[in-house]
Amino acid sequence: MSPTEPTNPGDDPALLTLQSEMDKRFDPSTYEQVWQRRWAAAGVFAVEAAADRPSFCIMIPPPNVTGKLHIGHALQSTLQDLLVRWHRMRGENALWLPGTDHAGIATQLMVERQLEKEGTSRKAIGRAAFLERTWEWKREYHGNIRTQLDLLGASCDWTRERFTLDEGLSQAVREAFVRLYREGLITRGEYMVNWSPVLETAVSDLEVETKTVQGKLYHVSYLIEGEPAEGGERITVATTRPETMLGDMAVAFHPEDERYAHLLGKAAILPLIGRRLPFVPDEMVDREFGTGLVKITPFHDPNDFEVAKRHGLAGISVIDKTGRMTAEAGADFAGLTREDARTKVVERLRALGHLVKVEEHTHNVGHSQRGGEAIEPLVSTQWFCDVSGMAGQALAAVQDGRLRLVPDTWDKTWEHWLGSIRPWCISRQLWWGHQIPAWYTADGRTIVALDEEEAVRLAGVAGAEELTRDPDVLDTWFSSALWPFSTLGWPEQTADLRTFYPTSVLITAHDILFFWVARMVMAGLHFTGEVPFSAVHLTGLVRDADGVKMSKTKGNVLDPADLITEYGADAVRFTLASLDSPGRDIPLNPEQIAGYRAFGNKIWNATRFALARIPEGAQVRVSLDDFRGADLAAPERWILSRLSATAAEVNAKFESFRFDEACNRLYHFFWGELCDGYIELAKPALLGTDADRKLRPRIGDVLLTVLDRALRMLHPVMPFLTEEVWQRLPGREAIHADTICLAPYPQADLAWIDEGVEGQMAALFETVTRVRALLAETGRERKVGLWTASPVLEAFLGQQQALFATLCRLEVLEISSRAWPTGDGGPEDLVLGIGIKILGAKRGGDEAAERQKLLKEIEKLDAEIERTLAQLADESFLAKAPGPVVEKRRAALAQMEDRRSSLRSSLVG
RNA sequence: AGGCCCGUAGCUCAGUUGGUUAGAGCGCUACGUUGACAUCGUAGAGGUCAGCGGUUCAAGUCCGCUCGGGCCUACCA
Numbered sequence: 001m002s003p004t005e006p007t008n009p010g011d012d013p014a015l016l017t018l019q020s021e022m023d024k025r026f027d028p029s030t031y032e033q034v035w036q037r038r039w040a041a042a043g044v045f046a047v048e049a050a051a052d053r054p055s056f057c058i059m060i061p062p063p064n065v066t067g068k069l070h071i072g073h074a075l076q077s078t079l080q081d082l083l084v085r086w087h088r089m090r091g092e093n094a095l096w097l098p099g100t101d102h103a104g105i106a107t108q109l110m111v112e113r114q115l116e117k118e119g120t121s122r123k124a125i126g127r128a129a130f131l132e133r134t135w136e137w138k139r140e141y142h143g144n145i146r147t148q149l150d151l152l153g154a155s156c157d158w159t160r161e162r163f164t165l166d167e168g169l170s171q172a173v174r175e176a177f178v179r180l181y182r183e184g185l186i187t188r189g190e191y192m193v194n195w196s197p198v199l200e201t202a203v204s205d206l207e208v209e210t211k212t213v214q215g216k217l218y219h220v221s222y223l224i225e226g227e228p229a230e231g232g233e234r235i236t237v238a239t240t241r242p243e244t245m246l247g248d249m250a251v252a253f254h255p256e257d258e259r260y261a262h263l264l265g266k267a268a269i270l271p272l273i274g275r276r277l278p279f280v281p282d283e284m285v286d287r288e289f290g291t292g293l294v295k296i297t298p299f300h301d302p303n304d305f306e307v308a309k310r311h312g313l314a315g316i317s318v319i320d321k322t323g324r325m326t327a328e329a330g331a332d333f334a335g336l337t338r339e340d341a342r343t344k345v346v347e348r349l350r351a352l353g354h355l356v357k358v359e360e361h362t363h364n365v366g367h368s369q370r371g372g373e374a375i376e377p378l379v380s381t382q383w384f385c386d387v388s389g390m391a392g393q394a395l396a397a398v399q400d401g402r403l404r405l406v407p408d409t410w411d412k413t414w415e416h417w418l419g420s421i422r423p424w425c426i427s428r429q430l431w432w433g434h435q436i437p438a439w440y441t442a443d444g445r446t447i448v449a450l451d452e453e454e455a456v457r458l459a460g461v462a463g464a465e466e467l468t469r470d471p472d473v474l475d476t477w478f479s480s481a482l483w484p485f486s487t488l489g490w491p492e493q494t495a496d497l498r499t500f501y502p503t504s505v506l507i508t509a510h511d512i513l514f515f516w517v518a519r520m521v522m523a524g525l526h527f528t529g530e531v532p533f534s535a536v537h538l539t540g541l542v543r544d545a546d547g548v549k550m551s552k553t554k555g556n557v558l559d560p561a562d563l564i565t566e567y568g569a570d571a572v573r574f575t576l577a578s579l580d581s582p583g584r585d586i587p588l589n590p591e592q593i594a595g596y597r598a599f600g601n602k603i604w605n606a607t608r609f610a611l612a613r614i615p616e617g618a619q620v621r622v623s624l625d626d627f628r629g630a631d632l633a634a635p636e637r638w639i640l641s642r643l644s645a646t647a648a649e650v651n652a653k654f655e656s657f658r659f660d661e662a663c664n665r666l667y668h669f670f671w672g673e674l675c676d677g678y679i680e681l682a683k684p685a686l687l688g689t690d691a692d693r694k695l696r697p698r699i700g701d702v703l704l705t706v707l708d709r710a711l712r713m714l715h716p717v718m719p720f721l722t723e724e725v726w727q728r729l730p731g732r733e734a735i736h737a738d739t740i741c742l743a744p745y746p747q748a749d750l751a752w753i754d755e756g757v758e759g760q761m762a763a764l765f766e767t768v769t770r771v772r773a774l775l776a777e778t779g780r781e782r783k784v785g786l787w788t789a790s791p792v793l794e795a796f797l798g799q800q801q802a803l804f805a806t807l808c809r810l811e812v813l814e815i816s817s818r819a820w821p822t823g824d825g826g827p828e829d830l831v832l833g834i835g836i837k838i839l840g841a842k843r844g845g846d847e848a849a850e851r852q853k854l855l856k857e858i859e860k861l862d863a864e865i866e867r868t869l870a871q872l873a874d875e876s877f878l879a880k881a882p883g884p885v886v887e888k889r890r891a892a893l894a895q896m897e898d899r900r901s902s903l904r905s906s907l908v909g
Numbered sequence: 910a911g912g913c914c915c916g917u918a919g920c921u922c923a924g925u926u927g928g929u930u931a932g933a934g935c936g937c938u939a940c941g942u943u944g945a946c947a948u949c950g951u952a953g954a955g956g957u958c959a960g961c962g963g964u965u966c967a968a969g970u971c972c973g974c975u976c977g978g979g980c981c982u983a984c985c986a
Binding site (some may be wrong): 006022026045051159210217236238239240241252284285286288289291293294295296301302303304306310363364365378410413416418420467510511513514539545546547578579581584585589592594595596597598599600601604605606607608609611613656658660661664667668675676679680683687701744769772773776777800834860861863864867868871873874876877878879880881885886888889891893895896 | 911912913914915919920921922923925928929930933934935936939940943945947948949950951952953962966967979980981982984985986
């Protein structure tokens, strides 16, 4: 179902409420996208700049415009949406700004592949035509991202959607480039860069992945200059890349290596070529590795490049930008691929007797992150950005707390990377991207300007035709680095920028911490003087049920759209949020999603039950104050107490990014406390006679009020279901919100937290459990006696007698202030101050097994009592442990002893 | 080579500044269904918290070492 389909009645904002009966069947597909359209049509998520409320803003990590959302996006989007919805409900001016990234290399590759299928190529059709094709491609796929975010229930403000190549962002990119250039932080120069021979572009250090590969170490002997070919002194150098020897210019040894000190001033003769290679002493050489001699290939190895610089050595390029040998490699090798050249060089060396030996050797080789091909270190002219100063600022921001990494285990990684940062190669030999705003004059000057007009002026030439624009584009991450403020209109001081910048939180996976997060922080601090966000929540990577990384080749990829179709978006969201525990990857098991779909079913049916069974006229109460002074029974006071405690906890957990714990709490509150607890306690009154109801005043109002608040608390995680169900609660109109999206998020009402009633109810629940367990063992006679020495508890039990009998389905329930006589054969137990006696019951079932079980339990108690006695006899414990801890132990001891004696009595019978 | 994370029930994971007899979901066992929900309810089984040592009155939690797994960073030709 397309969310942009205009004909659906859901598009009419006047129809925001719905009144139909709840279907018995829980089926998220019947309402999820209906709500997404209604919210969009009503403009629920569009915000105004400069509102008189606190702002909250999250920038989406822009996905590739032509891409598809994967499960990791679903996780991040869920968490972002959860936070935005939570803040929106707290009355803040909450903006979640969506957008997409042009993703230079990835997108260009896709279009190139398409061209290839058509039998043509990028170079054949030319730059202008290629870019037009790519824009077409972008327009075609652009809607996908929104469709998928809609499926998930994302509450983005689509009126503010941005794209990294749109006009505003392009202007921001040019502005940033020009400023950095004029500050001397961007320079152009000839350096060694990581070159992808497949993509034919430079890539940054980050885009290179080192892989351990099994290779060979070739030992090659070189003749020393002036020595006779027969019997003269030779040296042996070791190399993993024999083909690069064609570009060798020297041989290096460690300055303190006595084995080679005598070679200083001499030279070796490069086999096959005959080039004279002077010996140079350099600290870089590891004396222990190989022979302690290193061949120096200035233009094809980063280390050698540095060595050559130190020693004033020239270099030659023997490998070209497509990975083939150049003319300078010699006529025998020119045109060969790197691999073929290696084979040929080795053959020649062997034939000429220069190959001493070949060893197996595992070593690390840089590979392109994108295509997987081996990266070639090449010397070329590129644009570089000196980020060392910005890195220092970004480092300081984390150290002084202006920027918080969550979890903070990333702090060290942050320090390590920023502390050892090197210049960033920002130019790419691609077409799809932000073309570098630099022009060259005929007389060799470089003009950097915001646009062509300015360039002409600065160059002092007659017109643009006298200038040549640099053909390269910028690294995609250069524009991404500006995302938090370029999306808000920077460099203009727009109302949006003033209202929403700095943004609040960034949520993204930890694998782009350096690619993106660090660069945004550096750029933000540099251009705006402020951290672009005050907290970064770094998620783990989503893996499959067995913890294995998802990949197309393994076929274990889970598509969020499929999961949403099968389980509903709310279940997918709840699952992802509840799995987001800090600092670890996320194993996603569809069974778990099914479990949370069942939770949705529970919510659906609990609401259905409430609506069907509440007394006539019951209403949601906007304020809990409405219940003050009302003579509420213990279950009512208990659930209101639990509600407040839960609200306090959930808000605190959201605040600290513990979405997993918040979800856990919500789940157990709704299912365990509201459904299994309160609704079961409410049934006798709701389903019984008027007399039953009189004992439980306001029960319907309390149930609806708790339900209303529970739904509102759940809304950020399960937006669709909560809206669908909440709309039907009688009395919710008094909240004055047309949609639950804008209803206030429940806050803790500490006045309603009642430890007394919680303790009593805990005793009741525990006693019910024990009675059920005992009755399950003792056959059918359902006569039970309870006793307690506490007058308060006795009064409480008296009030709850009928309820208690119903919950345990008892025929007879007697309550006493004294222990029941032992020795009549009835089993007994004692928990939380309440003694239980099965009256006049004969044991049923397997008596021996029951005695066995009792004995085992008594044994456990014996051990624990002994341990506690020893602890309480230990003077250092009494002296050093805090008072409350000691008191707790004493109380525990008393309880255990009581329980033991009760179980012993039971055993005697 | 350096850094980081993880090792808790059959499985996947929680366990906040050390403080009762270590929890959840799924799975498993038994019982239960005309009454919101079998996408359910009730009761239950299941753990020497990877191992060793240390600090402490007290360690799953803090420290050290070992073993096992994962990730990141790095210019050993």
